[in-house]
Every structure is written in structure tokens, then in C-alpha cells.
Amino acid sequence: MAALVTPTPGAIAAALYAVRTARLETPRPILDLFRSVLRDIDELEAQMLPQTLGRLLGLFAADPLRRSALLDTIATFDMFETLPDIRRLLEEYLSPEALVTAAKLAANPGVRPDDREWISGLIRDRSIDSNLRRMLEIVSDPNAQPFGVLENAAHSERWPGAEDAHPDQVAPIVALDESGAPALEKWSVAASLHESGATVRRVPADWSARPFSFWLSPAVLVLSWDPASFSRLVSTYPAMSASQLRQLPRTAYAHNTAVRYSAEFYGQDRIVAPRIATGLTDLSPIDPDAYHLGSFDSHEVAVLSGTRRNDLYANLHKALPPSQRKGHDVYWSFSQVVALRTWQYFRSQAGGRRPSLDLLTALESFAGAKSPTAVGVTADGQVLRRQDDYWVNVTSDQIYIEQVRSLDAVFQPFELGGYAGASEGRSNVPALLGPTDHSKVHPALLGGSPAVIGTRLPVRALAEYERDQGAGSAHRAYGLDVAVANDVLPLGHRLLAA
Amino acid sequence: MKLLLDSAFPRGAIDRGHSGVALERWDGGEQSDSELLVTARTNGYDGVVFLGHSALARSPILESVKTEPVIAVITYSDVPTQATRHLEAALKTLKQSARPHEIWLVLAVGARKVQSKAN
Numbered sequence: 001m002a003a004l005v006t007p008t009p010g011a012i013a014a015a016l017y018a019v020r021t022a023r024l025e026t027p028r029p030i031l032d033l034f035r036s037v038l039r040d041i042d043e044l045e046a047q048m049l050p051q052t053l054g055r056l057l058g059l060f061a062a063d064p065l066r067r068s069a070l071l072d073t074i075a076t077f078d079m080f081e082t083l084p085d086i087r088r089l090l091e092e093y094l095s096p097e098a099l100v101t102a103a104k105l106a107a108n109p110g111v112r113p114d115d116r117e118w119i120s121g122l123i124r125d126r127s128i129d130s131n132l133r134r135m136l137e138i139v140s141d142p143n144a145q146p147f148g149v150l151e152n153a154a155h156s157e158r159w160p161g162a163e164d165a166h167p168d169q170v171a172p173i174v175a176l177d178e179s180g181a182p183a184l185e186k187w188s189v190a191a192s193l194h195e196s197g198a199t200v201r202r203v204p205a206d207w208s209a210r211p212f213s214f215w216l217s218p219a220v221l222v223l224s225w226d227p228a229s230f231s232r233l234v235s236t237y238p239a240m241s242a243s244q245l246r247q248l249p250r251t252a253y254a255h256n257t258a259v260r261y262s263a264e265f266y267g268q269d270r271i272v273a274p275r276i277a278t279g280l281t282d283l284s285p286i287d288p289d290a291y292h293l294g295s296f297d298s299h300e301v302a303v304l305s306g307t308r309r310n311d312l313y314a315n316l317h318k319a320l321p322p323s324q325r326k327g328h329d330v331y332w333s334f335s336q337v338v339a340l341r342t343w344q345y346f347r348s349q350a351g352g353r354r355p356s357l358d359l360l361t362a363l364e365s366f367a368g369a370k371s372p373t374a375v376g377v378t379a380d381g382q383v384l385r386r387q388d389d390y391w392v393n394v395t396s397d398q399i400y401i402e403q404v405r406s407l408d409a410v411f412q413p414f415e416l417g418g419y420a421g422a423s424e425g426r427s428n429v430p431a432l433l434g435p436t437d438h439s440k441v442h443p444a445l446l447g448g449s450p451a452v453i454g455t456r457l458p459v460r461a462l463a464e465y466e467r468d469q470g471a472g473s474a475h476r477a478y479g480l481d482v483a484v485a486n487d488v489l490p491l492g493h494r495l496l497a498a
Numbered sequence: 499m500k501l502l503l504d505s506a507f508p509r510g511a512i513d514r515g516h517s518g519v520a521l522e523r524w525d526g527g528e529q530s531d532s533e534l535l536v537t538a539r540t541n542g543y544d545g546v547v548f549l550g551h552s553a554l555a556r557s558p559i560l561e562s563v564k565t566e567p568v569i570a571v572i573t574y575s576d577v578p579t580q581a582t583r584h585l586e587a588a589l590k591t592l593k594q595s596a597r598p599h600e601i602w603l604v605l606a607v608g609a610r611k612v613q614s615k616a617n
């Protein structure tokens with residue numbers, strides 16, 4: 001049975017303001033309206049959000065555009081708790097969009113049987129346009145037979161478990177099991193799922209009626225904060241299995257996880273993960289704002305530059321002293337790693353000149369640039385910038401005509417003969433910015449320590465975990481795809497061993 | 499008190515909260531240290547826990563804590579399971595003593611403040 005709660009006047013006033021001021025001319029008016037309602041509400045208000053929005057329906061009688069947007073929002077986020085309010089609305093005026101919204105919500109098992117019966121009776125008995133009646137039957141009756149493209153799409157969207165459903169032709173449905181869900185985060189997850197292109201189907205913690213057959217299916221992803229509650233779904237839909245269930249974390253960031261799970265389940269061509277806004281996304285590692293950041297320890301410098309750790313402390317100590325000391329620990333900046341790697345790169349080139357140690361100083365003190373392709377380096381220690389078709393010295397402005405390597409070339413993998421990190425034979429120096437397919441190096445991310453792409457997870461921590469807990473343990477402990485773990489772990493172990 | 503564990507901690511670490519300290523783990527993708535501290539503050543966390551003493555050398559953490567009213571907690575150990583145990587043992591101290599704008603280092607033998615806004 002649905003919880004009996006009453007929104008406070010303050011919550012209604014805040015939601016009223018949010019709906020009244022929401023911009024409806026945006027490309028995503030429903031999402032924008034919903035997020036503006038979510039802004040600044042607390043956990044208790046989040047629990048009562050559907051009831052709050054339901055109360056608003058009657059207040060927008062004179063503003064059909066906003067009331068329509070509100071009904072769309074209610075239907076989009078499956079707010080079945082608003083049905084009594086919609087019922088009141090329909091008793092005054094048989095609005096087609098309110099009817100469609102009510103018919104959609106009525107399928108939810110959280111709806112009271114008398115409300116569900118009232119909607120059925122309304123569709124059956126009242127004088128309604130025949131096309132509208134047909135659409136209402138399709139969305140409210142799992143056994144209705146659809147005809148034509150539009151009816152088939154509506155039927156597949158409402159009844160994914162029906163034999164004749166074509167779930168691949170409609171937006172992927174994600175069922176959000178609300179047992180044990182934090183209310184505010186639940187709505188945030190729902191918003192992100194909608195944004196990513198999914199249709200949200202709420203599975204309430206308490207059911208007022210048994211769910212309709214076909215409302216869910218084995219092909220629907222189920223997200224839950226409490227996996228134990230999945231058993232009630234399996235007892236209702238015996239074909240469903242744990243393979244379609246994913247557990248959401250109890251954090252304020254579950255919405256990102258929800259979208260990631262959905263993209264993995266339905267494919268990235270159907271679920272679009274929104275770009276996570278971060279300064280890192282647009283900041284090149286050699287941008288002046290990032291180039292001198294970073295705190296690489298000797299293990300990281302050794303692997304990423306192709307240098308033996310011993311040489312960092314002995315032969316190279318004067319030419320490239322660490323940029324930071326913290327107690328007994330020393331660290332080098334990203335610009336120093338680039339400098340050392342470039343020096344090693346020239347050493348690796350067959351038949352090339354022996355590089356000058358001046359190169360280390362020149363690159364370390366270089367201010368940075370927008371892109372690695374715009375920076376050139378030479379074995380005799382000059383740093384150049386690209387100007388039209390020429391390389392120009394960054395300090396003297398003189399055009400340089402001898403062989404120049406761009407930093408972009410230096411950032412690619414190269415081999416050193418029996419020198420760097422390996423005990424014998426040749427050693428591969430991995431790509432600097434992407435040492436493996438699933439890892440990256442950015443001086444503004446974790447001090448530059450190689451991290452799993454798209455995360456703040458240092459690959460070295462994964463290797464430390466496996467060293468401590470045993471091989472094959474890390475991907476489970478970190479919820480990481482096995483293929484990703486297999487790709488980055490060798491790098492992590494190499495960092496530990498360097 | 500609510501602390502946000504950096505992603506370097508295993509998922510199971512969130513179960514180690516006690517003494518009125520709730521632990522949650524960052525699973526929200528790639529962000530710089532500064533961004534994470536700001537995100538933590540805006541989402542109601544009291545602080546962020548970073549793995550490994552090398553975090554003490556990350557200037558964005560040291561600088562952001564001066565301006566953001568959050569606590570930066572850094573475990574000396576960079577072995578995730580060991581660091582989690584040390585953190586668990588230090589939670590009571592952190593709850594009682596750590597304040598916004600401070601950096602705390604968690605050692606095997608307890609936690610100690612290493613930076614406050616004043617210094």
C-alpha cells in the first residue's frame with residue numbers, strides 16, 4: 001500500500017516556483033523541469049515528490065502549457081502516486097493528455113485497485129474520441145492487440161513482456177526497484193536514466209496490486225539498492241533472472257553507475273552516457289595550466305620515461321632534481337617526466353645524436369602549449385613551436401631546419417635497449433598519455449599516476465590490492481569489467497616492480 | 499559525519515563506518531582532486547579520504563582544502579585493504595577532532611593533523 005503522506009505547504013510552494021519558472025523552450029523541457037524541481041529539496045521532500053507534483057496539477061488550470069509539461073513529467077517518471085490528483089482533474093474535465101497519463105500510470109503495481117478500476121471504467125464507459133480510446137486501450141490493457149506502427153510502438157513500450165512486443169524498436173526500459181532506495185538519489189537516478197535515453201519504470205517498495213503480466217520481462221534491466229527484493233519480481237515473472245539485475249551503490253553518485261550499467265546492458269548505441277562535466281575533459285596535459293602539475297614518484301617516472309630508478313637518484317640527480325620533497329619521499333612533475341622521456345626517446349633512436357642534457361632543463365622550464373603536436377624537440381636540447389610550416393625556437397624565434405620530433409611522437413610507445421626498467425633485453429616504454437587501452441595519464445588526475453579511463457581509480461591501487469588479496473580479486477572488489485582489469489593490471493604490477 | 503572515499507578504495511570499504519561516521523565511495527567518474535573536494539562539499543560530505551601518502555604531494559588537495567570547508571583525510575598506506583583498516587581504526591578520532599579546512603594523515607597507529615587553514 002502506498003505510504004500516506006502529505007506534502008508540506010513549503011514543499012508545494014517550492015515546487016510551484018520551480019515549475020512556474022522552469023524554461024520549457026529548451027531541447028529537454030521535461031528533464032529541465034524535473035531537475036529544477038529536484039534542486040534544493042531534502043530527503044523527506046524527495047519522498048513526497050509525486051504527491052507534491054500531484055497537488056500542483058490543480059494550480060495550473062490557467063496555464064495549460066505548464067500543466068501539460070507537468071503531466072509529461074509525471075508520466076515520464078512513472079509517478080503513480082499522483083493518480084488520485086489526476087482523477088480529481090479528470091472528474092472536472094476529461095483532458096486527453098490527463099487520460100493518457102492516468103492510463104500509463106495505472107499499470108504500476110503501486111496503484112490502488114480502486115483507482116485502477118476507475119480508470120478502466122472511464123475508458124470503457126465515457127464518450128471518448130475513438131482514436132484516443134484505442135490508444136488508451138493499448139497502454140492500459142496488456143492483452144490489447146496493436147495494429148500499425150504507432151500502436152505497436154506504444155504497446156511494446158508499455159508491455160515489453162508481451163509475445164508480439166518489439167523492445168528493440170522502442171527506448172530501452174530500465175526498471176528501478178525502490179526497495180531500500182534513498183529517495184533523493186532515486187529521483188536523480190531516474191533523471192539521469194531519462195537523459196541517457198531510457199524509459200524509467202518504477203517498481204515501488206510496496207505493492208497495492210499484483211503487477212500486470214508483460215509489465216516487465218527477462219529483457220528488461222532491473223536496478224536495485226536492495227537485491228534481496230528481486231525475489232518478489234522473480235516470483236511474479238518466473239522467467240526473470242539475476243542476470244538482468246544490477247545493484248546500485250549507496251552513494252550520491254549512483255546515477256552515473258546506473259547509466260553505465262544501462263549502457264553495458266543495452267549497448268552504447270541505445271543508451272547515451274552524458275559526458276561528465278570536468279575540467280579534465282578539456283584540459284590538455286601539456287596545457288600551461290597542467291604541464292607543471294603532477295607528483296610522480298620514482299616508480300612512475302621510471303616506467304613512464306624508460307629510466308632506471310637508480311639513475312634518477314644517481315646519474316640524473318643533478319640534471320633533474322625532484323620538484324618536491326615530502327619527508328623522505330620525493331616527486332617529479334609532469335614536465336620533468338616529459339623532459340626525461342624525451343631525452344630517453346632520443347637515446348633510443350638508432351643512429352641519432354646523443355641527446356644533450358640541456359634538453360631536460362629546456363623541457364622542464366618550457367611553459368606548455370595547447371597540444372603535443374604543436375611542440376617540437378631536438379636532440380641538442382631545443383624546444384620549438386609550430387608556426388605555419390616551420391618549427392621556430394620558443395625563446396629566440398629562429399626557424400629551425402634540422403630534424404625535429406614533435407612531442408606527440410615522443411608520447412608514443414618506443415623501445416629502449418636493455419636499459420629501462422627491464423632486467424635484460426629490450427624494454428617497452430608505454431605511451432605516455434595512454435599507457436594501455438584502458439588507462440590514462442593526466443597531471444591533473446591523481447597527481448599523474450596512471451588511472452583507469454573515466455575513473456579516479458589508480459591502476460597501481462588495483463595491483464596493490466591483488467598483491468595483497470590474490471590474483472583475480474581486484475575486478476570484483478572494484479566492480480571493474482574483467483577485460484579492463486586484465487588490460488591495466490600488468491601496468492600496475494610493472495609500476496610496483498620498477 | 500559523512501566521508502567520501504576516493505575510488506582507490508575497494509567497494510567493500512564503505513561498510514567499515516562506525517562511531518557516527520558514514521563512509522561512501524566515489525563512483526562518479528574522472529575528476530581532478532580539486533573537483534572532487536568541491537563535489538564532496540556541495541553534496542554534503544564532511545571530507546574526502548585519499549589513498550596513499552603520495553597524496554600529500556598533490557598541491558591541488560593542499561590548496562583546495564584552504565578554500566573549501568571540507569576535510570582531506572590521507573592514509574599513509576597505499577595498500578587499499580591495509581589503508582581501510584587504518585582508516586577504520588581512526589574514525590573515532592576523525593569524528594571528534596577533524597574540522598573543515600584541515601588535512602589529516604591516517605597512520606597505522608592513529609590519525610594526526612598535518613595541515614590546517616592557519617598553516
